[in-house]
Amino acid sequence: MSFLDSAAIASRRQRQVQRVLYVTLGLNVLVFLIKLILGLTTGSLSLIADALHSSTDSASNILGLVAMRFSSPEPDDDHPYGHRKFEAIGALGIAAFLGMASLEILRTAVERFWEPQPHLQIDELTLGMMVGVLGINVFITLYEHCWGKALSSSLLLADARHTLSDVGVTLTVLLGLAGMHYWGIPWLDQALALPVALLVLRSGWEVLQENLPYLTDRVAIPAEALRDLILSVPGVLDCHDITSRGIPGEMVFIEMHLVVEPQDIESAHRLTEEVERLLQERYGPARILIHLEPRSHIEQP
Known part of the structure; x- marks a missing residue:
């Protein structure tokens, strides 16, 4: 197999990664809109914060598409070894999103222990729609993870971890809303947010560990x-x-x-x-x- 054949295979892989990112971008935008509308109609700050967190999923998809645009495996006069490191740089950008999201979750959770809790308009329809959103997030995570493994794409695997953090956040918010609606426990959602924030932080650290060696040219094969x-x-x-x-x-x-x-x-x-x-x-x-x-x-x- 010549280098040109290898480059052609890598180009086909790049187009497949882009298609996966376009599909997940559409689903993430849908999730963001549903959460934002529910947050505004119910007055739930946790839902609005969750919507803002979900917006980072869409932002990371856009970042991934931009990175893929510049990560062509084919060389040119200025980049004789190709442009593959742009993809790893995109994965590091996603790690930054994960870090910012985890810090925001921690800050919001701590602040809510000291703020008066407003009465929220939570009903079964809101909880049911949040269950549906949770299902979409789980599908996106599995979809990106499977394609990331199949295509050996560090960017898709990093984005799947990012979406997995959104699954945890959505589940936390859902349990908190259910606790407020059924059991009258207003502080349950922010209490559950603390371990989720640590999970998000850990995911960001794993992304850094996977991509920094590639950017620093660590030995690929012993x-x-x-x-x-x-x-x-x-x-x-x-x-x-x-x-x-x-x-x-x-x-x-x-x-x-x-x-x-x-x-x-x-x-x-x-x-x-x-x-x-x-x-x-x-x-x-x-x-x-x-x-x-x-x-x-x-x-x-």
Whole structure:
């Protein structure tokens, strides 16, 4: 598989990620509008705050689409290695949204313990619509998570975690509203909001952990694993000075020094192509640079 073929596969993957983001954007806008309308009609500050939190889902979708617009895997004169890091930058933006949402939840929850609680117009219709909204959020989370795994998209997986935090917030608000409506406990919703805020903060930290190594070019594949695989190719005598970066399954960049048995250029070249094919079969799209060396450069154990 040539680099151009790998780039074409990555381009198709990019278009699939964009389609998923468009679907989730439409659903997130619907969720935001329902929560906002319910919050304004019932006078519930928790619902209005939840609507504002849900607006970050739509914002993160838009951020993801913008990031995907600039994360084309195909290189150009200014970016010879492509633009894939823009996607990871978009995921970091989502992590920032998660952090801001968690701090807002904590602040609101603490403030409400000291504020007088107004009488809210909560009825079964409001609770039923919130259950429906909760179902939409769960669907979005599963939809993005499944596609994120299938497409190996860090941005979709990060966005799924963001929506998962909205599931927790919506569930908290729903329980709080039910507590106020059925049991007359006005402080139940803000009490339940505290652990949810910690969940949101943890999700943001996980997104940072997953994307910062990619942006800092951490080793993508252990050199020992690459060396063992390459030495399994008949005709390869030695492989050393191995480096790798990127994300396996999306695009990885691999460099190595190789010592092969054939002495003529054509046979040695065919062997390097066999090594490239094996690596791409194992790790997906890859751009591989192989430096051939004479037998005198075989490294001694």
